[in-house]
Amino acid sequence: MDPVHVRFVQLLIAEILGVILCLGGLVLLFLGAAGKIGFLMQGPGVKAKLTNASPGLVVAIIGVVLISFSLKGTIRREEVGPIIDADAILKGFSQNAAALQKRSTALSYSAAKDAILGPDPIRKIVSSTNQLQHAETLKEISQKAYGHDEYWPLVALINMDRGYFDFGKATAETSIPAGQYVEIWQISRFYGQTSKTILALSGPAIEAANEELLHLALERAKLDVPALQDRYRAQELTLVYGQADTSDLRSVRELAIKYYGDAKFWPILVWTNSDILKGATGDTNIPVNEQLSVLHFIQ
Numbered sequence: 001m002d003p004v005h006v007r008f009v010q011l012l013i014a015e016i017l018g019v020i021l022c023l024g025g026l027v028l029l030f031l032g033a034a035g036k037i038g039f040l041m042q043g044p045g046v047k048a049k050l051t052n053a054s055p056g057l058v059v060a061i062i063g064v065v066l067i068s069f070s071l072k073g074t075i076r077r078e079e080v081g082p083i084i085d086a087d088a089i090l091k092g093f094s095q096n097a098a099a100l101q102k103r104s105t106a107l108s109y110s111a112a113k114d115a116i117l118g119p120d121p122i123r124k125i126v127s128s129t130n131q132l133q134h135a136e137t138l139k140e141i142s143q144k145a146y147g148h149d150e151y152w153p154l155v156a157l158i159n160m161d162r163g164y165f166d167f168g169k170a171t172a173e174t175s176i177p178a179g180q181y182v183e184i185w186q187i188s189r190f191y192g193q194t195s196k197t198i199l200a201l202s203g204p205a206i207e208a209a210n211e212e213l214l215h216l217a218l219e220r221a222k223l224d225v226p227a228l229q230d231r232y233r234a235q236e237l238t239l240v241y242g243q244a245d246t247s248d249l250r251s252v253r254e255l256a257i258k259y260y261g262d263a264k265f266w267p268i269l270v271w272t273n274s275d276i277l278k279g280a281t282g283d284t285n286i287p288v289n290e291q292l293s294v295l296h297f298i299q
Contacts, residue, residue, distance in 0.1 A: 273292050
């Protein structure tokens, strides 16, 4: 059964039971049910104690508590993408690259890329570029990037237009000099998904990343935007840093709601604008003659 439906049923049962107990407690009160009950309720930040309370009152209070619990309960669905066998996909890419290399006709990079990935707009890979610290062969680069030196034809195809070698004549032992940049493809965690599905799948990851930024802000960590962008790019999240649009907004709290969806993230804005918002709180008015910056994720 769908976990969302299960959670909904649980909250609904709690609410119905709470209503029944409230009504039952009121009936007992009106009927004058005799008896004295001691009642202690304790929770996070809450402590209540009743002494010599009537049974009807105790039952009604329990009902109110259940109703309050059900109303505060949340139902949330998180989209989960399909399980991806990245190694099997990379193996297929490499085999296709080897087959393309054996063709007698010249092949452009764009044509080779389309032959491997296809021309459709769905996401399949994440590309990164690394500078070689020393000369390495294609199979050594493949081993380091994929854990398989036999995937070297894929490395050769990805870098065929950089002028390091002739793709048609490249071998596993073909060497790339130190200091050169090599592009590597990794399989996207959103492999084969449309933009709409990626948007749904990335939501929870962005929420978690915002919590990480909030922690850094509260710890007053050094703000290193390029390092943060590289960090989240590896998670396929896009972190941007630019001017904040403060039109029609009054406080820092309102600006946090606009960019993060929750007022609790206002310390991030103070962190990224420490010179302008030094000592500010969520209720601090946005300076009229100052331009604020904002660090946030886009989907």
